[in-house]
Amino acid sequence: MSKSPKLKCKSRPILFGIALAALLPSAAMAQYTFDPNNADEQGPGIKYFGSVKDMRGALIPGASILISHSFVLVTDNQGRFRGNVDVGYTADKTPVGCSKPGYSFVRVSKRPGPPGGVKQTVQVDCVLKRNS
């Protein structure tokens, strides 16, 4: 009888660890952060990143983010995206949009990253509405 509470006591940190481990990847995926040691960050170009959500705030996987209609990124399973676009397609002069079959466009917000950074960034967040 005395083994059960002991086991329970030991299992708590294990369960906490498992839960934390499960959360960490999604937390890491949730928001783009610049990592100078990442080989992907070394090349030229502008980093576009952000998310696509529905009207209730749920993230939408498999949506296309259209950057000047010449470049496309797609959202991952968490409804987020990031990727490189050629130099010159800066936030101020580049139209952006998003789409997904079965959804209608609602709005998009575009926010350039801080100037002077190692890598130019543009955050794009988009909202779509599921067609009835």
Next chain:
Amino acid sequence: MRKTKAALYGLFGAFAAGALFYALQFSHPADSMPVSAASAEQSLETLRERGDMAAQRRHVWALLATITKPSQNGLPEFATWHGEGELFGNPAPIHPHPGIAGFYRTDDGTAALEPHADVPVLTYTLYNEPAFQHIIRYRLNQAAGLERLRRTGPADAQVSGDRTVPAFPADSIVLKTVWWPVAPDGVTAMPVWDPSANPALKGGNPYTSWSRVVGVDPSGGGAPTVAVDFAGAAYPKAHRVGLDAFYHVRVDAGMARRMMADRPTAKAMLIALGRPLRAGDYLALVGVNLATREIPEWIWAGFWWHDRPADSMFAVGRPDALRGAWRNYLMAVAFDTSRPAAMDGGAHIAFNPWLEGRFPDGGHGSGLSSNCQACHARASYPAVVFLPVTRGDPDLKTDRAYAPGRLRTSFLWSLAMHAKTE
């Protein structure tokens, strides 16, 4: 005396063996081609020199009619050919299937990199038996085979200081096929290329920028127009077309799995369908780039689907021998990098909107002024970047693709870019 004789015999034997080895390794089939093949090549060369576009188009339409004729198993001839996976898959597929049904592409090392914001489309390259066997025979699908030829292969006749792969047989054909996914239920939007409605963009004209779409409806019924959305734009009156307007195939579970494992293809599926490809979906053939080794520079043609296929300069010369869905494809042809002159007076243009339309303007024009042959002339090992678009005759002095010490890969980028390193 006996020793001298033996040494002489030995020397002769070694020389003969060496000569035989060289002949087997580097003999150019074109050098010993039958008289009929040689005269066929000569007459095609005449069409090239004259820039006889009408005759060039007749020849290529006839080729399309030949390769789309039903084979013994009922599939079009080209659908029985070897897929790129058989040559470049690493590891090679255990039970390869012909045509698009055998789609198999292994990681080329770029999947781990940050995604570039490109606009990919589903492509798959097919090789007819002569082309396939030639590649296997000379190990042209392996980096080690190409490297050996780069060091010891025959000298290239055109590019000083370069060597070349052994000449392909004249009946070699390579096809790059382009496919658009169509959901079995509902209507799937699909872009259509209208030249006059799509002026050249500096960043290229990928299909997400095209001005018009059609709605592909496998049900085959409904009103002539349908409302669809694509790439952030609404098309309230898109032309509704049936699936039978295309050459098409049904996707099985294996195809869907293998295609979704290929990063560019998976992205293309998400752009078109908004979801992964799955069993029961269809693939509609929307484009084909064809290359035949009937002349040393190969004959090049691009075909693309259109919903008004009779109403275009790219329909000229389409023969009655083409039936059914094959009449819905338009065509551009290149026998030469320069001749005949384009409408702007510059070097000849021949491009496929699905494949080359997306190329940006790197200083000599975008993909809309490209020429298949001019681009593929640069194909060489080790691979170089195939952009920017160049126009007209090659720049042998400054283009890195023509630097001394390289191996010309007989106009085939696939050898230079996808040779296995194992």
